Amino acid sequence: MPISGLMERVFQALASTPRRKILAYLAHAELSAGDIAARFEMSKPAVSQHLSVLENAGLIVSEKRGQFVFYRLIPDTLTNVLNGYAQEVCPVSRPLKAESRVLAEQQREEG
Amino acid sequence: MPISGLMERVFQALASTPRRKILAYLAHAELSAGDIAARFEMSKPAVSQHLSVLENAGLIVSEKRGQFVFYRLIPDTLTNVLNGYAQEVCPVSRPLKAESRVLAEQQREEG
DNA sequence: AAAGAATATAAGTAATTACTTAAATAAATT
DNA sequence: AATTTATTTAAGTAATTACTTATATTCTTT
Numbered sequence: 001m002p003i004s005g006l007m008e009r010v011f012q013a014l015a016s017t018p019r020r021k022i023l024a025y026l027a028h029a030e031l032s033a034g035d036i037a038a039r040f041e042m043s044k045p046a047v048s049q050h051l052s053v054l055e056n057a058g059l060i061v062s063e064k065r066g067q068f069v070f071y072r073l074i075p076d077t078l079t080n081v082l083n084g085y086a087q088e089v090c091p092v093s094r095p096l097k098a099e100s101r102v103l104a105e106q107q108r109e110e111g
Numbered sequence: 112m113p114i115s116g117l118m119e120r121v122f123q124a125l126a127s128t129p130r131r132k133i134l135a136y137l138a139h140a141e142l143s144a145g146d147i148a149a150r151f152e153m154s155k156p157a158v159s160q161h162l163s164v165l166e167n168a169g170l171i172v173s174e175k176r177g178q179f180v181f182y183r184l185i186p187d188t189l190t191n192v193l194n195g196y197a198q199e200v201c202p203v204s205r206p207l208k209a210e211s212r213v214l215a216e217q218q219r220e221e222g
Numbered sequence: 223a224a225a226g227a228a229t230a231t232a233a234g235t236a237a238t239t240a241c242t243t244a245a246a247t248a249a250a251t252t
Numbered sequence: 253a254a255t256t257t258a259t260t261t262a263a264g265t266a267a268t269t270a271c272t273t274a275t276a277t278t279c280t281t282t
Contacts, residue, residue, distance in 0.1 A: 015126030027200045067228050067279045075201045082193050089138045090186050178249045178258050
């Protein structure tokens with residue numbers, strides 16, 4: 001699987017506020033399709049389609065357990081793609097690293 | 112200007128291969144609209160529209176000098192938004208930092 | 223086995239996006 | 253001042269996307 005094709009799908013997937021929200025929800029916990037849909041105004045099929053887009057981009061993975069389908073994040077995909085591209089655009093990714101460090105420290109202070 | 116509105120526009124802007132390519136070109140040098148258009152198969156107006164999208168997202172800035180319009184990157188917008196969102200999704204942004212380091216080393220080896 | 227619940231797929235539609243060519247604007251050259 | 257060059261704006265269209273409701277599938281419960 002070419003990384004560029006994956007990058008295409010990841011950025012496509014991220015270009016939607018509901019989908020970015022879904023990823024943020026899944027950052028904290030594994031959730032069923034119904035759990036996720038309950039957090040949105042839109043219909044369940046609409047949420048289901050968003051989940052498909054995210055799964056096809058390799059950002060999340062689904063697992064059917066009984067009646068439910070649980071979704072969880074694959075954090076590596078996101079970080080690899082974002083860094084991979086940031087690397088192309090921000091030489092040596094220095095700003096990205098610097099910013100990461102600052103934010104990590106802030107969170108350490110807060111946590 | 113709310114950061115969330117900017118985030119929306121940035122991710123929207125990044126969801127296009129030609130636009131990501133434009134940013135990569137501008138990472139290395141300031142270029143005129145014509146210089147950029149020459150690197151693509153599509154028409155000049157099409158490229159011009161892509162440049163508008165990128166500029167409205169705060170990712171690039173334009174400056175008219177004589178007959179030409181030069182574009183250059185605003186790297187901070189990209190790193191701030193990508194990190195801001197990665198922060199929401201990847202707790203403590205640890206993976207992001209780790210990946211940055213790996214990629215930076217790879218580039219050091221290659222360069 | 224029938225009914226109910228969770229989810230996905232199908233089919234249709236409205237809104238958005240990414241192009242195209244043609245026309246307008248503005249600066250440089252003759 | 254007229255022409256050429258660089259770029260953008262305008263207008264139209266084809267393709268894509270994001271929803272909707274209705275139907276199908278798969279599990280659980282009775």
